Amino acid sequence: MSIEVKNLSFGYCDRLVLDGINFKAEENQLISILGPNGVGKSTLFHCILSLLKGYQGQVLLNGKDTRAMSIKEMAELVAFIPQSHYPSFNFSVFDMVLMGTTVQVSAFSKPGKKQVQLVEAALERLGISYLIDRGYTQISGGERQLVLLARALVQETRILILDEPTANLDYGNQIRVMTQIKSLAKEGYTIMQSTHNPDQTFLFSDIVMAMKDGKIVAYGVPGDIFTEELIRNLYAAEVKIQSLYEDKVRVCIPKCAI
Template sequence: MLKVNNLSFSYGRHRVLKDIDFQIKTGELCALFGPNGTGKTTLFKCCLKFLNPDSGTVRINGKDIRRLPPKQMARLVAYVPQAHHCAFSFTAGQIVLMGRTPHLNRFFTPGARDRKLADHAMQVLDISHLADTAFNRLSGGQQQMVLIARAIAQQTGLIFLDEPAAALDFKNQIRLWQTLQHIAEQGTAILACTHDPNHVSWFCHSTVVLDKSQLVAKGAPGQVMTQEMMDRIYGDTCQVKDFNGLKIMVPGTVDSQTTNVVAFPGNRKGIHRK
């Protein structure tokens, strides 16, 4: 669904991305992982046509994005930024309904099907009760859930998520990642930027790791999220432990005998053990 070939980008003389090469299949939840300043957001912007790369290509569903007009791009890919500032007093329900804009007629009038899809997207994330609340009055976490619901309502084959769980409490983080798994398994490709290695290990089908502007690893989390990899990008700040077949990243000073105190939700559905 997404294929990036030899992508490079620079801000003036400062090289941000160098020869990035990976692909994501339909039905795959892929994590974009790496330290701050390694080009993750810039990679998103290049894949979304917000920036023009110096070299390389990006294809979505086999189509070179350089040849895609904005409306066709919006029908192929949805994007959820880290934050969104709304200048007008739209309700949460109206924000979600905006996800249907690429599919509306020339009069931009949403129909019954559009409203049904928007309502369903809010139900998926259990935020229907926020539908009539002004978006600007919601908490940061609630706003993030609304923006993700908007992306779901957009009904694209590919979704980009920039730190989707950053503003959420622990319960909603777990619920969100499980929901993203479910959406992917229904036939959507998802690329989610995250700084939490445990989320990568527990929930994602694959991961792409950037460090110092280069791609340093890609593949299944069980193969990529190793002690060697964590040492390479973060030094000796954490240890990779195995807990009943599940990889857990713990602070580097924690002794291996203490990992049995790590608590997980009672419902472990959706957590990958690879």
């Protein structure tokens, strides 16, 4: 499965948010989009998902233009995990994950044994089976992100788009969520995420796409593009990048702290 974006531009009123975006994401890849607030990361995702229609250019999912796809066709190809999610009702974790199987059943039928097994397998895989009967609004932020990831898995798509999946999570939950995401990429998923964490980006990503002012300013493997100059350009922050473990890890240290 692949995501291909060709010369994509989009604006709100008189403000251009995305300006000539071009890239291709392949299977077995975790692509991280790095950039400051308001740069257009979420807008890009919404264009890819056809949640925003008035863009110029082309979005292809597995070679097919999304403009020609129905909602059901989109749901069969791509699953989306938003930055935050607050349901109106306190659904159980089981029901929240089961909602991901909606595309597999008709409007006049209900989930069957297969869908229940998918839910149980996804919860087991992510190590959160103990939450199955808990209320979604009564669990922690990290647990919610894992529940949303489980819901994406039972949707049985091979493309995942995640909008800041580790935002507001404690350090342990950040690592757990990112480890699972990386594992899925290794299994053949095509995954895109947005993030504000340069260290995490270097550690887990196969490809980094840095954005500023609605444009891609750097694109490539982390070891090639992850530099002090890039961080300065994106965030107007002076940092020292420390290489560790034979350059398997790079850590950003603010110069004001040195």
